[in-house]
Amino acid sequence: MSSAIDITADRTGPLAVADAQFAWRVGFLLGLPFAVPAPPLYLIGFACFLFSLPRFKLRLHSSGNWRELGIITLIIIALLSNLAALSRYNIDLMRIITTSFFFLLFIFPSCIADKRSLLLGFCQVMLVWAALIILMAINLRIWDYGLLLFSVPNFRLWGAEIFPDWPNYMAFMLSFAFLLNAIVFGRPWQAGLLFFAALLTTSRTPLIALGLLLTAWVIFQLMNLRLGKLMAFGCTLIVSLLILLIEVDIDPLFLERLMIIDDRDDIYSFALGLFQQSLWIGHGSVLLDESIGFNGHPSFHNSYLDIAVRHGLPALLIFLLLLAPPRAGWHVGGLNFAAVVLFVLVGSMFQNFLKHPHILMLYVVLIESSSLFRKPRRGI
Numbered sequence: 001m002s003s004a005i006d007i008t009a010d011r012t013g014p015l016a017v018a019d020a021q022f023a024w025r026v027g028f029l030l031g032l033p034f035a036v037p038a039p040p041l042y043l044i045g046f047a048c049f050l051f052s053l054p055r056f057k058l059r060l061h062s063s064g065n066w067r068e069l070g071i072i073t074l075i076i077i078a079l080l081s082n083l084a085a086l087s088r089y090n091i092d093l094m095r096i097i098t099t100s101f102f103f104l105l106f107i108f109p110s111c112i113a114d115k116r117s118l119l120l121g122f123c124q125v126m127l128v129w130a131a132l133i134i135l136m137a138i139n140l141r142i143w144d145y146g147l148l149l150f151s152v153p154n155f156r157l158w159g160a161e162i163f164p165d166w167p168n169y170m171a172f173m174l175s176f177a178f179l180l181n182a183i184v185f186g187r188p189w190q191a192g193l194l195f196f197a198a199l200l201t202t203s204r205t206p207l208i209a210l211g212l213l214l215t216a217w218v219i220f221q222l223m224n225l226r227l228g229k230l231m232a233f234g235c236t237l238i239v240s241l242l243i244l245l246i247e248v249d250i251d252p253l254f255l256e257r258l259m260i261i262d263d264r265d266d267i268y269s270f271a272l273g274l275f276q277q278s279l280w281i282g283h284g285s286v287l288l289d290e291s292i293g294f295n296g297h298p299s300f301h302n303s304y305l306d307i308a309v310r311h312g313l314p315a316l317l318i319f320l321l322l323l324a325p326p327r328a329g330w331h332v333g334g335l336n337f338a339a340v341v342l343f344v345l346v347g348s349m350f351q352n353f354l355k356h357p358h359i360l361m362l363y364v365v366l367i368e369s370s371s372l373f374r375k376p377r378r379g380i
Helices: 014-030 043-055 062-085 093-111 115-140 142-150 168-183 188-200 205-223 227-247 252-259 262-277 303-311 313-323 327-347 357-366
Strands: none
Touching: 014 043, 014 115, 014 357, 043 093, 043 357, 062 093, 062 303, 062 313, 093 313, 093 357, 115 142, 115 168, 115 188, 115 357, 168 188, 168 205, 168 327, 168 357, 188 205, 205 327, 262 303, 303 313, 327 357
């Protein structure tokens, strides 16, 4: 394992060391998603942002100015939507403040000079979480549940009283660190440990990460006409699936769990109806619960619907623009960079990941770190 602090090759001296140390510590803390007393008050994440603010550097180039203007506009729209909604809903003042000024987190990359060290610090704390999850799974003998572990709600929540943000958000952070270890830091064993721990959360999120990683690898092999590797991989996969289907008695509840989307259908249908009722200004910082007539699970389960319902279409469009990596990022980072970016963006269609402060801060650092994915030999 490499040393705790990694400094990029083109930055040396005491200032670079201080930047690397600060970034690593912030990254480590971003892997501690504790909310006090409950979500969305992730005090460690907000503290990371506040302590980083003194290091903010105003960008003089046009793209930096454009992003900062977009952030300010998004905050203004959010405040206006909340003010307009006060006559219709009983919205808490603290929620108005937190949801409106949440978008300030988009300036976080301008506060971090050494982005590689931040991502490394995050990956190392997630390795600690992975080890703890595996040890606790062994202690609780969760394998006794068999595949019911992934289908029965009480079994799926085996770690809810032990680990924060269980299961989906913890699974996301483990999967994100899995991709970074596999691609950026070149640590296959640590990546495997993270992926295994993510599977133990019973969330489907790590399957998205693995699918995107394999897709990037296959496209790379096709671009380089490495048909031998592709054929060997394909044959191994087909044989493995055949053995699994023939030899293993798969619980139908497990297969049903993998495909179930009924709960999302109810949420999305109701949320889209709200969006259509107030297309341009939204409904303010409402909660998706009985206060607005919804009796299902009280969560949008979709970062984009959250923004659209609460703040309207213009806010959603600005939000999407702010999520886009710099234009050169796709070219510089290549397929591997695209796989990790898409993991966050696609995963956020099924959970509210991009409204989690820890995850948003990690993502906005990621999209400005495409150079970390550049290698002499592009591939996984």
